Amino acid sequence: MVEVERHSYDVVVIGAGGSGLRAVIEARQRGLKVAVVSKSLFGKAHTVMAEGGCAAAMGNANSKDSWKVHFADTMRGGKFLNNWRMAELHAQESAERVWELETYGALFDRTKDGRISQRNFGGHTYPRLAHVGDRTGLEIIRTLQQKIVSLQQEDKAELGDYEARIKVFAECSITELILDETGGEKRVAGAFGYWRETGEFILFEAPAVVLATGGIGKSFKVSSNSWEYSGDGHALALRAGSALINMEFIQFHPTGMVWPPSVKGILVTEGVRGDGGVLKNSEGKRFMFNYIPPVFKGQYAETEEEADQWLKDNDSARRTPDLLPRDEVARAINTEVKAGRGSPHGGVYLDIASRMTPEEIQRRLPSMYHQFLELAEVDITKDAMEVGPTCHYVMGGIEVDPDTGAAATLGLFAAGECSGGMHGSNRLGGNSLSDLLVFGRRAGLGAADYVRALSSRPTVSPAAVESAAELALVPFTGPQGTAKPENPYMLHSELQQTMNDLVGIIRNETEIREAMAKLEEYKVRFRNIESQGGRAFNPGWHLALDMRNMLLVSECVAKASLARTESRGGHTRDDHPKMDSEWRRTLLACRAGGNDPVVPEVTVTKERQAPMREDLLAQFDLEELGKYYTDEELAAHPGRTEELP
Amino acid sequence: MTYEAKLRVWRGDDDGGELRDFAVDVNDGEVILDVIHRLQAEQAPDLAVRWNCKAGKCGSCSAEINGRPRLMCMTRMSTYDEAETITVTPLRAFPVIRDLVTDVSFNYEKAREVPAFAPPKDLQPGEYRMDQIDVERSQEFRKCIECFLCQDVCHVVRDHEENKKAFAGPRFLMRTAELDMHPLDTLDRKDMAQEDLGLGYCNITKCCTEVCPEHIKITDNAIIPMKERVADRKYDPVVWLGNILFNRTK
Numbered sequence: 068m069v070e071v072e073r074h075s076y077d078v079v080v081i082g083a084g085g086s087g088l089r090a091v092i093e094a095r096q097r098g099l100k101v102a103v104v105s106k107s108l109f110g111k112a113h114t115v116m117a118e119g120g121c122a123a124a125m126g127n128a129n130s131k132d133s134w135k136v137h138f139a140d141t142m143r144g145g146k147f148l149n150n151w152r153m154a155e156l157h158a159q160e161s162a163e164r165v166w167e168l169e170t171y172g173a174l175f176d177r178t179k180d181g182r183i184s185q186r187n188f189g190g191h192t193y194p195r196l197a198h199v200g201d202r203t204g205l206e207i208i209r210t211l212q213q214k215i216v217s218l219q220q221e222d223k224a225e226l227g228d229y230e231a232r233i234k235v236f237a238e239c240s241i242t243e244l245i246l247d248e249t250g251g252e253k254r255v256a257g258a259f260g261y262w263r264e265t266g267e268f269i270l271f272e273a274p275a276v277v278l279a280t281g282g283i284g285k286s287f288k289v290s291s292n293s294w295e296y297s298g299d300g301h302a303l304a305l306r307a308g309s310a311l312i313n314m315e316f317i318q319f320h321p322t323g324m325v326w327p328p329s330v331k332g333i334l335v336t337e338g339v340r341g342d343g344g345v346l347k348n349s350e351g352k353r354f355m356f357n358y359i360p361p362v363f364k365g366q367y368a369e370t371e372e373e374a375d376q377w378l379k380d381n382d383s384a385r386r387t388p389d390l391l392p393r394d395e396v397a398r399a400i401n402t403e404v405k406a407g408r409g410s411p412h413g414g415v416y417l418d419i420a421s422r423m424t425p426e427e428i429q430r431r432l433p434s435m436y437h438q439f440l441e442l443a444e445v446d447i448t449k450d451a452m453e454v455g456p457t458c459h460y461v462m463g464g465i466e467v468d469p470d471t472g473a474a475a476t477l478g479l480f481a482a483g484e485c486s487g488g489m490h491g492s493n494r495l496g497g498n499s500l501s502d503l504l505v506f507g508r509r510a511g512l513g514a515a516d517y518v519r520a521l522s523s524r525p526t527v528s529p530a531a532v533e534s535a536a537e538l539a540l541v542p543f544t545g546p547q548g549t550a551k552p553e554n555p556y557m558l559h560s561e562l563q564q565t566m567n568d569l570v571g572i573i574r575n576e577t578e579i580r581e582a583m584a585k586l587e588e589y590k591v592r593f594r595n596i597e598s599q600g601g602r603a604f605n606p607g608w609h610l611a612l613d614m615r616n617m618l619l620v621s622e623c624v625a626k627a628s629l630a631r632t633e634s635r636g637g638h639t640r641d642d643h644p645k646m647d648s649e650w651r652r653t654l655l656a657c658r659a660g661g662n663d664p665v666v667p668e669v670t671v672t673k674e675r676q677a678p679m680r681e682d683l684l685a686q687f688d689l690e691e692l693g694k695y696y697t698d699e700e701l702a703a704h705p706g707r708t709e710e711l712p
Numbered sequence: 713m714t715y716e717a718k719l720r721v722w723r724g725d726d727d728g729g730e731l732r733d734f735a736v737d738v739n740d741g742e743v744i745l746d747v748i749h750r751l752q753a754e755q756a757p758d759l760a761v762r763w764n765c766k767a768g769k770c771g772s773c774s775a776e777i778n779g780r781p782r783l784m785c786m787t788r789m790s791t792y793d794e795a796e797t798i799t800v801t802p803l804r805a806f807p808v809i810r811d812l813v814t815d816v817s818f819n820y821e822k823a824r825e826v827p828a829f830a831p832p833k834d835l836q837p838g839e840y841r842m843d844q845i846d847v848e849r850s851q852e853f854r855k856c857i858e859c860f861l862c863q864d865v866c867h868v869v870r871d872h873e874e875n876k877k878a879f880a881g882p883r884f885l886m887r888t889a890e891l892d893m894h895p896l897d898t899l900d901r902k903d904m905a906q907e908d909l910g911l912g913y914c915n916i917t918k919c920c921t922e923v924c925p926e927h928i929k930i931t932d933n934a935i936i937p938m939k940e941r942v943a944d945r946k947y948d949p950v951v952w953l954g955n956i957l958f959n960r961t962k
Contacts, residue, residue: 107770171829172894216823216824441788
């Protein structure tokens with residue numbers, strides 16, 4: 068019998084970033100006993116890297132802003148492929164969630180009248196992003212972390228134990244969800260994993276699990292994401308029988324660092340452009356004016372004078388195309404570089420030095436100033452930055468009920484980047500931090516309601532624990548027979564290169580098929596992976612286990628990319644360059660199947676997108692909708708019915 | 713532009729260990745963490761090291777480089793001579809778990825001892841009004857990425873394990889100052905800083921400020937003002953007399 072430390076909780080939250088911590092707070096405030104499991108130390112999750120801000124229509128900078136405008140901007144940004152209900156809830160609730168952070172102790176930058184200051188960002192009609200310089204994510208994660216500590220202090224006062232209701236399991240990885248199939252229906256019974264420090268096994272018995280594991284960016288070579296982004300939640304949900312949607316949509320942030328090579332991909336905040344920074348090519352030309360796509364014609368400034376006027380006064384001019392949604396800007400940069408108008412290290416220039424005083428740059432963008440000075444020896448108050456696209460965010464994720472965050476598997480919930488639908492085919496900057504807060508809370512609530520309504524608790528079978536433990540130790544055994552042992556670091560590096568080169572920012576059928584063939588090869592080689600050393604804090608073993616998830620999730624990305632024969636948002640096919648209205652109402656759902664429990668086969672099926680509620684559809688004028696929708700879908704639009712005699 | 717660097721890395725666990733020598737390739741523009749990663753991928757696959765963002769934002773990859781507490785991701789190889797042997801060791805003030813990874817739970821325990829933000833009870837969400845100039849003081853301290861380099865370097869605990877019980881360290885004295893300077897916090901934090909968190913142990917040598925990767929003026933802007941406020945309270949004869957006459961505890 069394998070040795071396993073056992074714990075029992077009402078709700079287990081996997082992931083301790085913004086959405087996970089917000090879920091913990093909600094479930095605890097509903098009186099439940101909650102565990103939060105985190106691969107890193109408490110407070111280090113990826114949320115910490117968010118820079119620009121958190122979008123919420125508070126109307127502090129422009130009183131014309133409202134949730135309806137935010138909703139419409141979000142739908143446009145996602146090219147109308149978003150789950151409209153999620154976009155609605157998000158736009159309605161994000162302001163409350165931001166204000167709530169102030170009650171936890173957050174200190175956002177202020178307006179002159181003492182309210183929360185809001186900055187411009189790509190795709191947002193009005194200045195909308197609550198921010199703290201260029202370190203907003205740090206403020207949000209620290210605030211949530213400190214709120215959890217304050218709840219623990221309350222529990223200590225009441226029950227004599229800080230950990231009576233919330234316990235943080237830091238540096239602990241979950242490898243498997245355990246299901247109870249005895250009632251005829253599969254439902255979540257717990258989660259199995261290991262302590263990174265000792266390598267010893269741990270089992271959480273819990274009727275509800277909230278996945279809040281973030282993204283998948285570590286499968287790509289040039290990425291702004293940390294090692295934690297190995298798609299764990301995506302893979303756990305798939306293997307537990309839930310579906311992923313929109314996996315073909317990956318956001319390449321237009322501005323990552325490009326030099327030196329070791330920092331290639333590190334994020335340069337969109338706040339640089341939000342505060343007035345402009346993109347230029349090697350000829351010194353502000354090229355974004357040439358890249359306003361037909362769907363956004365008329366919404367963006369067409370001359371430099373107009374763009375600069377807008378910066379001074381939002382209401383008297385149209386916004387600068389430097390702040391088009393991220394997919395558009397990333398493609399534009401890609402095109403400029405390919406046309407030979409790039410910078411020496413294969414990017415373009417991002418200029419803030421000529422637009423603002425050095426003092427103001429240092430005050431508004433302190434992290435960017437230090438990042439460039441210390442890592443690239445570039446003083447951004449004097450010189451332009453070199454930037455290029457970097458894998459930043461996955462729009463795709465676990466298909467959930469918008470109101471409760473429930474996945475298809477009973478007892479399983481998801482929130483934040485690992486869930487799908489909210490952002491459609493492309494996320495607007497600033498909508499991620501707000502997404503974490505709105506849907507983290509909703510998933511915590513959904514899980515709490517689910518647990519309270521249970522008549523019987525699921526149970527964990529000893530066999531399930533045995534097999535999870537066995538699988539986790541396979542890398543130490545190494546290959547069977549005469550096969551060559553695989554070094555997990557090398558296999559990972561090959562996977563990253565493949566995804567980057569063949570399923571990256573611009574795709575086509577030939578390359579995607581090539582990637583799929585390579586993924587098959589990697590799956591075979593993964594069987595031969597070998598971890599040297601012992602179980603105590605062994606990164607080579609940790610990576611081997613993470614690879615299992617990365618391979619599964621990468622296959623979803625490749626297969627969904629092949630199936631979607633159009634270009635939209637974070638999915639660009641140069642063999643199918645047009646956006647197709649029929650595809651707008653079609654979602655691709657990935658499910659796990661086949662006979663291999665280690666890395667299952669992915670099947671992709673088409674699903675019909677839920678049509679938008681009529682009162683929301685009526686927010687948009689018919690002309691705009693005509694660019695995205697089929698004729699048939701618009702038959703009931705008020706604009707159409709009025710035309711009839 | 714590639715050269716081979718000489719690296720001396722501490723390997724071992726809580727039972728003991730030793731410095732081991734390695735030769736690792738270095739490319740243009742790389743930082744210590746890149747070289748540690750290459751070492752891990754090519755020569756020492758089980759080398760334990762913490763890291764996350766690789767951009768100086770998360771504070772995970774703290775270590776001592778040639779004896780100086782630093783973030784490995786923000787320390788460029790070009791800081792050192794190509795012929796020099798660079799020594800990388802775990803943070804000295806905390807117990808070793810394995811290789812470059814230490815047990816930093818001390819910091820999380822101390823974090824719980826700082827009473828949380830306490831806003832006015834009747835103030836509703838959305839009604840908070842604060843001036844930029846008033847939030848800026850606390851904002852400086854909220855730049856902290858919790859790398860714990862200040863906790864590591866502080867000589868009050870660095871070589872005095874026995875002081876850990878009574879002393880919260882620069883990070884959490886700063887946290888107290890941050891809350892004390894928060895325009896809407898309602899608690900009086902001066903006595904707790906002195907009595908519960910060990911403010912008096914600090915003799916302002918400014919080592920914490922020197923190693924802070926966020927360039928926060930921990931000593932000048934957080935600790936000294938707290939000390940001054942405590943001093944005003946404790947040694948102001950009028951306050952002292954008032955406390956006695958009116959039986960005030962705060």
